[in-house]
Amino acid sequence: DGGITQSPKYLFRKEGQNVTLSCEQNLNHDAMYWYRQDPGQGLRLIYYSQIVNDFQKGDIAEGYSVSREKKESFPLTVTSAQKNPTAFYLCASSSAIRRGAGTGELFFGEGSRLTVL
């Protein structure tokens, strides 16, 4: 079945360590996104990519890095520079968005919960 796979589902990290969250999609979507969710808050955009080898910062990119070497993969690295990394991370994808056309709904993975010890 087509979908988005995030791994690991749960991850524990010591302070000062970098960690990488995996996101793979087989929906043949051009665009991929990373969101962060904190308790009592909505989703905030970290990074997004509309095409292979290109990505843009979202609203809270500081302390994070991404790569988009393949269409189906968009890994997120949480670096030691991220001051408060404990959160729920959601990866999403969508088909290419043309201006004003289509619904462009996002399809989400099941999320990765990162806890810093």
Place this chain on the structure above:
Amino acid sequence: AQKITQTQPGMFVQEKEAVTLDCTYDTSDPSYGLFWYKQPSSGEMIFLIYQGSYDQQNATEGRYSLNFQKARKSANLVISASQLGDSAMYFCAMREAYNTDKLIFGTGTRLQVFP
């Protein structure tokens, strides 16, 4: 700047009753899209319904309908005949046509359905 506001942190509804979850938005873009997502305790975000700013009729998808009042900039989700499985977080989101890269989310409403 675009903004989504959900003023109800939590809502309760009895099984088989209807419930309305509020969402207001702010944008200067005449062309935009509004979305509702459901997030059960498992964490996955499930797309429910979409409304385009130029759509003449309110969107409906099964038991979900969107009460779209453009002049008031509101896009309330109506769930009819609530079921126990409807208990979840519900998020309203918006995408502007001129900023098609981003989907902006509200803070969500936790819905609890009781027997």
